[in-house]
Amino acid sequence: MIILGIDTSCDETSASILQDGNILSNTVFSQNIHKKFGGVIPNLASKDHEKNISMTVKQAINDAKININDINAIGVTYSPGLISCLLVGLNFAKGLALGLNIPLIPINHLEGHLCSNLINDYKIKFPYLCLLVSGGHTQIWKVANVNDYNILSTTVDDAAGEAFDKGAKMLGLSYPGGPEIEKSAKNGDRNKYLFTIPKLKQNPLNFSFSGIKTSLYYKIKEMNKETINNELSDLAASYQEGILNILFHRMEIVIKSSNLKDISIVGGVSCNKRFREKTNEFKQKLGVRFHFPENQFCTDNGAMIAMCAYLKYLENKNLSNFDIIPIPNVKI
Ligand code: KG4
Ligand code: ZN
Numbered sequence: 001m002i003i004l005g006i007d008t009s010c011d012e013t014s015a016s017i018l019q020d021g022n023i024l025s026n027t028v029f030s031q032n033i034h035k036k037f038g039g040v041i042p043n044l045a046s047k048d049h050e051k052n053i054s055m056t057v058k059q060a061i062n063d064a065k066i067n068i069n070d071i072n073a074i075g076v077t078y079s080p081g082l083i084s085c086l087l088v089g090l091n092f093a094k095g096l097a098l099g100l101n102i103p104l105i106p107i108n109h110l111e112g113h114l115c116s117n118l119i120n121d122y123k124i125k126f127p128y129l130c131l132l133v134s135g136g137h138t139q140i141w142k143v144a145n146v147n148d149y150n151i152l153s154t155t156v157d158d159a160a161g162e163a164f165d166k167g168a169k170m171l172g173l174s175y176p177g178g179p180e181i182e183k184s185a186k187n188g189d190r191n192k193y194l195f196t197i198p199k200l201k202q203n204p205l206n207f208s209f210s211g212i213k214t215s216l217y218y219k220i221k222e223m224n225k226e227t228i229n230n231e232l233s234d235l236a237a238s239y240q241e242g243i244l245n246i247l248f249h250r251m252e253i254v255i256k257s258s259n260l261k262d263i264s265i266v267g268g269v270s271c272n273k274r275f276r277e278k279t280n281e282f283k284q285k286l287g288v289r290f291h292f293p294e295n296q297f298c299t300d301n302g303a304m305i306a307m308c309a310y311l312k313y314l315e316n317k318n319l320s321n322f323d324i325i326p327i328p329n330v331k332i
Helices: 042-064 083-100 109-118 160-170 177-185 210-221 225-257 273-286 302-315
Strands: 002-007 012-019 022-030 073-079 104-108 128-133 138-145 148-154 262-266 289-291
Touching: 002 042, 002 083, 002 109, 002 302, 012 042, 012 302, 022 042, 022 302, 042 083, 073 083, 073 109, 073 302, 083 104, 104 109, 104 302, 109 128, 109 138, 109 262, 109 302, 128 225, 138 225, 148 225, 160 177, 160 210, 160 225, 177 225, 177 273, 210 225, 225 273, 273 289
Parallel strands: 002 073, 073 104, 128 262, 262 289
Antiparallel strands: 002 012, 012 022, 128 138, 138 148
């Protein structure tokens, strides 16, 4: 079965082709226009999606070396995301699916991330724990099956990716901040500046990243630009380590309270090399296996949307829905 997956939820226009869960192509057009603003500007993002959606889908079809008529179904993100951006992908997918007379499968972007480690017959099998760490979300899910998810932990304020992005902005680095901080942190001393792990009384499993962001602000408040530049690699390495320590602290509690041995780590922040390296310390200590998708499937991509659509279609052939509307934030 050949599925086209489309995602335009934020600042990546992406289209991918999967055949029976295996990747044939993955085209991602990342918008650079937001760099100078230090964050995504919704109006500019939707216009850029509109400009590039057709070219992105054509490219995905060409790269997959298939004919447009070979596509059996289209999976498309309808939520969560910027409404004007979701509309572009959704309308394009509706028109194409109607024209080709094939099913249109609406997909929740978060479910797409949860399935991203299943692309290409990956080793991980249901049930598993999934840490979703992106620019908009930081959550731990128990994934029992494709339509059976249970949220165990979420952030009470910023997402981990947001903490990277905002920290990078404070340090004078560009957007998106995660890869910039990772680059600057390369030869830095990660123990030079200490960041504490927040404790939440109400739900100790939940994440919080507003404190670490404020702590960075106070650390650099008294420094002039030159000192920040001189200290950049140590500041970046310490800040990165601080964010990762919060993630591992909560993951450890959840892992210990569950009997699941496979942990999938997905979303943009999971590209981080130090993050991947740190799992080695924990896998022995906790007796678990950590799984990361290929980098191209960590950040937003159409392949995870196609994968999720494929798994849902196998479970229920009647889920085509042309009346679907974009929804900025819907629960799974
Ligand atoms: O999953 P994603 O592409 O989009 C959302 O659904 O949000 O995640 C984007 C986030 C951004 O905050 C970006 O700074 C972060 O992922 N990110 C990273 C790295 N690459 C992307 N954070 C840390 N280290 C990285 N290498
Ligand atoms: Zn995402």
